[in-house]
Amino acid sequence: MHLGKLYIIPTPVGNLEDITLRALRILKEVDFILAEDTRTTGFLLQHYGIQKPLRSNHKFNEHKASEQWLYQLQAGETAALVSDAGTPGISDPGFFLVRACVEAGVEVECLPGATALIPALVVSGFPTDSFVFEGFLPHKKGRKTAWEKLLHEERTVAFYESPHRLMKALEECEQILGPGRMISVSREISKKFEETVRGSVTEVKQHFTEKGIKGEFVIIVKGISKKDKKQE
Secondary structure: OOOOEEEEOOEOOOOOOOOOHHHHHHHHHOOEEEEOOHHHHHHHHHHOOOOOOEEEOOOOOHHHHHHHHHHHHHOOOEEEEEOOOEOOOOOOOOHHHHHHHHHHOOEEEEOOOOOOHHHHHHHHOOOOOOEEEEEEOOOOOOHHHHHHHHOOOOOEEEEEEOHHHHHHHHHHHHHHOOOOOEEEEEEOOOOOOOEEEEEEHHHHHHHHHHHOOOOOEEEEEOOOOHHHHHHO
């Protein structure tokens, strides 16, 4: 029996032009599209004149729904998996289906493309030769422990944060890593009001206290130097 194929398709994190020609071609060719939010993906497809069956695949149903999608892929169909923005599986739904496909021998291909992580990391001005990506820190249980693990990290650290937890994250960073630790906070990447604020934790916290908070955020923390680590 000829197996189908699953394509992982990155979608724009802001500007709709940030999608590759190859991604658009594959979205037109697959049998169906799995979307984190069918309304969000529907807007993108409409913008590019693409008409394909849309199926819902979000964090609340992906574990169970993966069985259905896998059955269709094993039957020879092809599917594209997309999230609301960026690359599926990176702090977005996708892992369960990819794992199921790999275990079942269904081919999985991930296209290169948009992600909020890399632009924020590059423009931070901090070392990029080695870094740690933490996704979203735990909301409650284990959050303090997660911060404490970063206290002695020499590599640059990157993580995502939602707007309603940004100030909490900056306060925790100030308390645990120290007010002088250098950070870079990027928001609204590739959108009209894109902004990156660099400085000490205290300086960046003051900026957002005065200016207000809007958008999705990527926080980049400079790793501790070996010299400072020895002095602790």
